[in-house]
Amino acid sequence: MNRRPAAVAFDVNETLFSLDRLARELPDGVLDIWFARVLRDGFALAATGRFRPFRELAATHLRSFIDGAEAERVLGLFGVLEPHGDVRPALERLRDAGVPAVTLTNGHAETTRSMLAASGLADLVADCLSVDDAGLWKPRPEPYHHAARTLGVEPGRLGMVAVHSWDVHGAACAGLVTGYCRRLEGRFVEGFTRPDVTGDTLGGVVEGLLALPA
Numbered sequence: 001m002n003r004r005p006a007a008v009a010f011d012v013n014e015t016l017f018s019l020d021r022l023a024r025e026l027p028d029g030v031l032d033i034w035f036a037r038v039l040r041d042g043f044a045l046a047a048t049g050r051f052r053p054f055r056e057l058a059a060t061h062l063r064s065f066i067d068g069a070e071a072e073r074v075l076g077l078f079g080v081l082e083p084h085g086d087v088r089p090a091l092e093r094l095r096d097a098g099v100p101a102v103t104l105t106n107g108h109a110e111t112t113r114s115m116l117a118a119s120g121l122a123d124l125v126a127d128c129l130s131v132d133d134a135g136l137w138k139p140r141p142e143p144y145h146h147a148a149r150t151l152g153v154e155p156g157r158l159g160m161v162a163v164h165s166w167d168v169h170g171a172a173c174a175g176l177v178t179g180y181c182r183r184l185e186g187r188f189v190e191g192f193t194r195p196d197v198t199g200d201t202l203g204g205v206v207e208g209l210l211a212l213p214a
Helices: 020-025 030-047 054-062 068-080 087-097 109-118 141-151 165-173 202-210
Strands: 007-010 101-105 127-130 158-162 177-181 197-199
Touching: 007 141, 007 202, 020 068, 030 054, 054 068, 068 109, 087 101, 087 202, 101 109, 101 141, 109 127, 127 141, 141 158, 141 165, 158 165, 158 202, 165 177, 177 202, 197 202
Parallel strands: 007 101, 007 158, 101 127, 158 177, 177 197
Antiparallel strands: none
C-alpha cells in the first residue's frame, strides 16, 4: 500500500473546474468532440516524444466549428471557468492537515492561476504546474516526475487526484499515490492501473489519501 502523500496535485479541467461555461458558448455537442480531438492529438504527440501547447491544439480544432475570432473569445473563457462545489472543502481539508495542494494540467499554468484567482481559491494552492515545463503531455511519466522534483518529494510521496481514469493511470504508472473521483465518469476504466483511493467527491478522495499510513 502506498503511503500518505506529502503533497497532492490536482488535475484542472473537469477535476477542479467545470467546462459548462464553454458548452453554453458552443453549438450543441461541440464541446465533447472538440475536447476529444485535443486530447487525442496531445496524447499522440506525447506518445511519439513530441509536444505542442494546449492552446495551439485547442485553437486548431475549435476553428473547425466556429470562426477564428469567436474561437479566440471562447478560449479566453478558460480563465473564468467556475469551480465544482466540492473543490473548496477538499483544498481547505488539505490546508488544515498541513499538506500542500498544487495543480498539474495539460493546459497552461497562467490560465490555472487566473481560474484560481477569479474563484477565490488561489490562497489554497501552493503552486500551479503545467506539462509545458516537462515538454510532454500527461499521461506520460515525465510531467508527474517533473512535478515531484519541483516540489522536492519522491514520486511515491506525491498524490495525484483526477476525475479522468487515464490521468490516474498515468500517475500510478509513474509511481505516484493516486486518487480517483467518480464525479465525471461514474466508474474507473477497466484495464488501467487501479487508484489507491476512490471517492464520489474530491473531499472523499482527500480523506482517503490522508487516511493512508504515514
